[in-house]
Amino acid sequence: MPIGIITLHINHIFRFRFEILLFLLCLGLLSCRANDNFVSQTTNNIITFMPTGVDIELEKSSIIKSITVFDDKQIQISSTAFSGPPAKIEKVYFNWSSGxxxxxxxxxxxxxxxxxxTAPIKSQKGRLELGIPFLSPNSNFNKNQKTPVILLQKAQTQLSVQITNGTVASSTYHLKIKLPNGIPIIVNGxxxxxxxxxxxxxxxxxxxxVPNGHIVANLQIKPTLKNEGRNWNTSQRIFFQTKTIDELxxxxxxxxxHLPTSVSGDLLTHLQPNTLTLPGYLETLLPQKHIDDSFPVTFQTIYIRNNLSATIPILVSAMVQERNTKKPIIFLSPPSDVRSQKHQSFSVINLEPLTSNAVSLPLYVNPNLTPKPGNYQRKVQVQLWGVETIVDQALFPLKIILPNRLSFLVTVLATIWGILGLSYLIANWEQLIAKLSNKNxxxxxxFGAxxxxxxxxxxxxxxxxxxxxxxxxSFLITAFFNEILYFTLLVALLTIVPQKGTIILVSSVRFLLNGILLxxxxxxxxxxxxxxVTGLEIGFWLAGKDLTSRLNCLIxxxxxxxxxxxxxxxDFQIGITFxxxxxxxxxxxxxxGLGGFLYTxxxxxxxxxxxxHLQKVVN
Incomplete structure (x- = not known):
């Protein structure tokens, strides 16, 4: 009996009843939550909270069928379905609470x-936010800023500004941003x-x-109508320090x-590290397993250390390249609309001071470019925002695995052969038994028992x-029973009953007992x-029925x-496929070689x- 995946089958025996109970328990749990048989991803639609719900500005490439809203307890509170293509901005109505x-x-x-x-605070006042080079996810960043933001000397960066209106329906705003040794920025709207x-x-x-200083923004909002409220004023500031590239x-x-990880950076420990396993031939036939080159197949999470007591804006990029030629792997390049000209995926982050920062970068696969298995390397680079100078880079391995087409072909042929063998056995069962005496x-x-x-x-x-x-x-122990002892008893039986069909019948008895009792x-x-059984029957026919001959026994x-x-x-190929x-x-x-040939x-x-010896006793 093959022992390639015998462990998997035997474990199923002991876990069979437990898995039934676990399955019923899972059904009960799943009935309490939404049933989603889809791949989860993240998106970046622009969501604006309105008095009666939200306005959602959808991405251009989105073909949405429905939008469902859940509160902080994951209870569904609103749902909208679309019979056709959605509008650029869709309204979803529900009552929301601040914060x-x-x-x-x-x-x-x-x-x-x-x-x-996060729902905004329902207040007549609005909100002013500043960020370099982009807004911080923390809406209180400007108020809570305790460490400076690093800016490169003589290098251009960008200041991100966002104003959120309050509950006043119609108002005007006046924004003035003061820069050190510069002309102020004035905006009216x-x-x-x-x-x-x-x-x-x-x-x-x-x-x-200017070694350090503040960027100060002052905002004034005035209601258009006098009876709608009073004027509102606020200010925000960003504390900065300037450094040279050599200092950073x-x-x-x-x-x-780390690879593979989730989009949030969690390492997928059930998968091989530094390995990307693409769907096999069977899986690509399933709609949910088809690879879409516009969506990531996995993520890699890069950890970057900042040893300064200041926030540093950086750009992190990653690409997959050949280990020898250093050329980029085109079938692993991001889509043209989300990559740089160097076939890189990238992200801009602010490194928090004196800690290790994690950033997740997507990994794409274009199935139309014929992905090839092999060993590649991931090239990760870090550069300061606003300049092309690379401050650090590192190489990490990447192994691409494509399920072997040979295993699929072998499995198909073995399955067909199994169906034909079962059909033959059922059709000729009576003739097979009739050729043997009752004693045999x-x-x-x-012997089967x-x-x-x-x-x-x-x-x-x-x-x-x-x-x-x-x-x-472990096969060194189990193979003693599965191979040595099994073939010792089987060949002893063939010596006593050297007839066609003996192997089929004794294997059938063993299979039925194994299935019924275990x-x-x-x-x-x-x-x-x-x-x-087919291989053994052919081998027995070629070797000759007279096993008293030592030459026949050796053959x-x-x-x-x-x-x-x-x-x-x-057996291995079937395990690889299924x-x-x-x-x-x-x-x-x-x-x-060892468990299959030598032990046998x-x-x-x-x-x-x-x-x-047994034949002498029988005779």
Whole structure:
């Protein structure tokens, strides 16, 4: 019997009833939550809170079928479905509370996207936010800023400004931003609705003569109508320091780049590290497994250390390249609308002071460019915002795995062969039994029960212990029962009953006992059974029925060894196809050579000797 994935089958035996209970429990839990059979991603739609709900400005490429809103307790509070293409700005109506976080689920035909937004404070006053080079996710950043933001001397950066209107429907605003040794920025505008936002970027450059200072913004909002409220004034400031590139290069370092991770940076420990496994041929036939080159297949999370007691704006980029030629891998390049000219994915972040900062970068795959398996490397670079100078870079490995087409072909052929073998056995069952005498049938049934009792039962109970003691080399113990003892008893039976169909019948008895008493009955085991039995029957026919001859026994040992080695290899291919298992090549060939051929060879020789002694007793 092949032993490539025998561990998987035996474990299913003990876990069968437990899994049923667990399955029922999961059904009960799933009935309490939304049932989403889609891939979750994130999106960047612009969500603006209005008095009666939200206005959602959808991305241009979005073809949304429905929008669902959940509160901070994940209770659905609103839902909108679309019969056709949605408008550029869609309204979703619900009552919201100040300061609470709401989750928005955007559903397409094949995907689900999530986005979270915090509801603003319901106040007549609005809000002013500043950021370099972009706004901080923390809305109180300007008030809570305790460390300076680093700006490069004589280098241009950008100032991000956002004004959010209050509850006043119609108002005008006047914004004045004071820069050190520079002309102030003055902006005037008008709001026409509550909670309306205005956002803009302004290029700024700090001279080297200013080592530190503040950027101060003063805002005044006036209601258009006098009876709508009073004027409102606020101010925000950003504390900055200027540094040279040389002063910053020794303060920033790349620590690690984990892959694969989730978009939030959580390492996917159930997957191989530094490895990207693409869907196999069978999975690509399923709509939910089809690769869309416009969406990431996974993420890598890069950890960057900032040793300064100041916030540093940086640009992090990553690309996949050949290990020798250093050329970019085109089929792993991001789509043209989200990548740089160097086939890189990138992100701009503010490094928090005196800590390690994590940034997640997406990894894309274009299936139309024929992805190739192999070993590549990820090149991660960090540069300061506003300049092209690289302050640090590092290389990390990447292995691309494509499920072997050969395993799929072998599985298909083995499945077809199993179906044909089962059909033949059912159609010729009576003729097969009629050729054997009652004495031989009793012996075959007796040996089938003995094989079950001395092979299947011990290996079943010892497999957990052997896995604990030897791990992947547990077959050194289990193969004694599955190979040596099994073939010893099988060949002993063939010596006594050297007739066609003996192997099929004794294997059927063993299979039925194993399935009825231990529950180890599955289509995979049945396929392996017919592949193994076919090879053994052919080997027995080629070696000759007279096993009293030592030459015939030696030939039978070689043929049975080759047959069982082939069955073990087919067993591995079936496991790779159906169970998404991955094995090192050396491990497969070790199992095929040692567990498949050598142990079988020894078992056949022992069985021939045992059979000659038993034959004397029978005669």
């Amino acid at each position: 609470k976080i709401y989750s928005f689920r955007f559903q397409t035909e094949t995907q689900i996207y999530w986005q979270k937004e 008008r709001f026409t609705s509550p909670y309306q936002k205005w956002h803009n970027y302004y290029p700024i450059q700090i001279e080297s003569t 290069q020794s303060s920033i370092s790349i620590e690690e780049a 049938l009793i012996l075959i049934s007796f 003995i094989i079950f009792g001395f092979v299947n039962l011990p290996s079943t109970f010892l497999i957990s212990l052997s896995n604990f003691l030897l791990g992947p080399f 529950g180890a009955m599955s289509p995979i085991i049945l396929i392996n059974l017919f592949v193994s 039978l040992a070689i043929l049975f060894g080759i047959s069982d080695a082939l069955s073990t290899w087919v 169970y998404r298992l991955f094995y090192a090549d050396w491990y497969i060939w070790l199992m095929v 060879f020894i078992g056949v020789l022992l069985g021939a000797q045992l059979g000659r």
